[in-house]
Amino acid sequence: GQQxxxxxxxxxxxxxxxxxxxxxxxxxFNTWLWYKQDPGEGPVLLIALYKAGELTSNGRLTAQFxxxxxxxxxxxxxxxxxxxxxxxxxxxxxxxxxxxxxxxTKLTVNP
Amino acid sequence: xxxxxxxxKYLVTQMGNDKSIKCEQNLGHDTMYWYKQDxxxxxxxxxxxxxxxxxxxxxxxxxxSPKSPDKAHLNLHINSLELGDSAVYFCxxxxxxFSYGYTFGSGTRLTVV
Numbered sequence: 001g002q003q004x005x006x007x008x009x010x011x012x013x014x015x016x017x018x019x020x021x022x023x024x025x026x027x028x029f030n031t032w033l034w035y036k037q038d039p040g041e042g043p044v045l046l047i048a049l050y051k052a053g054e055l056t057s058n059g060r061l062t063a064q065f066x067x068x069x070x071x072x073x074x075x076x077x078x079x080x081x082x083x084x085x086x087x088x089x090x091x092x093x094x095x096x097x098x099x100x101x102x103x104x105t106k107l108t109v110n111p
Numbered sequence: 112x113x114x115x116x117x118x119x120k121y122l123v124t125q126m127g128n129d130k131s132i133k134c135e136q137n138l139g140h141d142t143m144y145w146y147k148q149d150x151x152x153x154x155x156x157x158x159x160x161x162x163x164x165x166x167x168x169x170x171x172x173x174x175x176s177p178k179s180p181d182k183a184h185l186n187l188h189i190n191s192l193e194l195g196d197s198a199v200y201f202c203x204x205x206x207x208x209f210s211y212g213y214t215f216g217s218g219t220r221l222t223v224v
Contacts, residue, residue: 031211042115042201042215043154086152090211097166097208101154 006089006102014110019076021105023089031092032065032072033099038085046087047074079109114138117202117216124192125224132187132219134202142166143185144203144213145177154201160185161208192223 006023013019023032031050035043047058049065049072056063062075072089089102115136124130136143144167145157159167160179174190185202199220203213 033211037152041217042203043213044215045212048212088154092211097159098156099211099213104152106152 004089004091004100004102006105008105009103010106010108012108012110013079015079015081017079019079019083019107020073021087021089022071022073023091023102024071025091026070027093028069029072029091030069030094032063033090034061034063034072034074035088035090035101036085037088037104043088076107079107081109081111083107084109115202115204115214115216117200117219119219120217121220121222123222123224126192126194128192129188129190130192130221131189132200132202132221134185134187134216136183136202136204136214138204138214140204140206140214141182142205142208142210143179143182144205145185145187146201146203146215148199148201148218150198158185158187159208166208189221192221194223197221197223 004023004025033048034046037043047056047063052069053067054065060077064073086104086106088104090099117134142161144159146154148154157171158177162182163179176188179185199218201218202216205213
């Protein structure tokens with residue numbers, strides 16, 4: 001099945017630093033989404049993107065739908081300890097009801 | 112009020128047993144899903160129901176059987192459990208089958224010994 005390549009796999013940063021992660025695919029996606037999973041919980045939707053080139057913010061989080069429609073980026077500014085968790089990109093292709101998930105980026109923030 | 116609730120939270124059982132996981136959503140969504148998250152945290156779709164009708168059935172062993180008595184409930188029954196079935200199973204729901212802002216439950220950690 002279709003796969004999303006998410007990188008980096010893990011990140012260790014200091015509190016206050018900015019973070020960037022991305023997701024790429026060899027195929028075009030119509031929708032990109034970013035989820036965050038806290039330990040022992042299910043993923044929670046952070047940002048949804050529906051148009052190529054779209055740039056959307058949610059507080060300190062900003063995500064972009066790549067122009068080629070084959071990638072998406074998530075940036076977190078001024079990280080804080082509660083940003084710790086696993087961040088997943090997810091995408092949907094036309095002609096399918098399925099949402100495909102990337103393998104996640106595990107973020108650790110040192111106070 | 113919990114939007115998507117799964118029970119049980121933890122399930123430890125022996126190989127060969129049959130077990131069920133229940134899921135209920137109070138969001139009024141039409142579509143519900145079961146995902147499996149393996150030890151490497153990879154999330155893979157198993158099944159999806161839209162208003163009680165099966166719309167996604169991935170390559171899952173037929174020991175796994177979903178049941179949706181109404182659009183607010185989607186249960187997962189697993190027969191003859193195997194060691195490889197150990198994982199975290201997530202239920203999720205969305206407004207419709209082409210709506211991708213899923214709301215996930217908190218997961219059921221299944222351990223087969």
